[in-house]
Amino acid sequence: MNKIDRRVIKSREAIKKAILELMTEKNFDSITIRDISERANVNRGTIYLHYLDKYDLLDKIIEEHINNLRELCHNASEMTFQEGNYVWFEYFAEHHLFFSTMLNTKSAAHFRSRFLDLVVEEYRVEVDTTKGTNQGLGDEVVLQFMGSAVVGTVEWWFKNGMPVPPRVIAEQTGILLDRNF
Template sequence: MTKIDRRILRSRESIKNAVIELMSEKKFDDITIRDISDRANVNRGTIYLHYADKYDLLDKIIEEHIGNLRELCHSASDMTFQEGNYVWFDYFAANHLFFSTMLNTKSAAYFRSRFLDLVVQEYRVEVDVNEGKNRGLSEDIILQFFGAAVVGAVEWWFKHDMPIPARTIAEQTGLLLDRNL
C-alpha cells in the first residue's frame, strides 16, 4: 500500500472540515468551490485535484463516515447492543460537527437515508421472526421501526446539543434494543 504524503492528507482534511463548517452556516447549494477553498486555505485547483466537484466531496465525506460506522459495527459484533452503542456514540461525539450538520440541515436528507440504510443492514442479523417475541412479525417492519428509532434518537441528541453524555444515550438505547430485538 502506497503511503500518502502528509501534505495531501492535511489538504484533504482541511477541505473536508471546510465544507462541513460551511454547511453548518448556509445551504449546501449556496456553497461554492471558492468558499471551500477560502475556508480551507487551499487553491481551488487543489480541491479539483482530489474531488470532481462539491457533490463528489460531500459524497466522499459521507462514504467515509458510513464506512467507519460499518467497521465499528463489525468490531462490536460480539457485544450487546448497549456495549456496541458505546462505540457508536463515542464516534458520534468525536465527530460532532459532521453528524450535527448532516442530521440538522434540510440539505442532508441523503445522509439520513444512508445512515438509516446502514442501521437497518447492521440490525438485520439480529432479527429473528421465526421464534421468540418477534415470531410472525414482518422483518422489514421490525427493521424499519428500530432503525428509525435509532436514527431519530441520534438526531434528537444532536439537535439538542448532546444534552446527555454519549455513554448515557448509548446505554439507554442499547438497553431498549436488547429488550426488543
C-alpha cells in the first residue's frame, strides 16, 4: 500500500472543510471552485487534482461519511440499539460541521436521502412483521417509518444545537427502537 503524503491529506481536509463552511453561508449552487480554493488556501488546480468539480467533491464527502456509518453499524452488530446508537451519536458529534451542514441546509437533500437509505438498509435485518408489535404490517412501511424517525431525530438534534449529550439521545432513541423491533 502506498502511503499518502501528509500534504495531500492536509489539502483534502482543508478543501472538505472549506466547502462545508461555505455551504453554511450560501447556497451550494452559488459556491464556486474559486470560493473553495480561497477558503481552503489552496490553488484551484489542487482541487481539480483530487475532484472533478464541486459536485464530485460533495459526493465524495457524503460517500466517506455514509461508508463510515455503515462500518460503525457492522462493528456494532452485537450491540443493543442503545449501544449502537451511542456509537453513531458520538460520530455525529465528532463530525458536527458535516452533519449540521448536511441536515440544516436546503442544498443537502441528497445527503438526507442517502442517510435515510443507509438507516433503512441497516434496520432491514431487524424487521419482523410476523409477530410482536409490528405483526401484520408491511416490512417497507415499518422500515420507512423507523428510518424517518431516526433521521428526523438526528436532524432535530443538530438543528437545536445538540441539546442533550450523545449518550442521552442514544439511550432514548435506543429504547424507542427496542420497543418497535
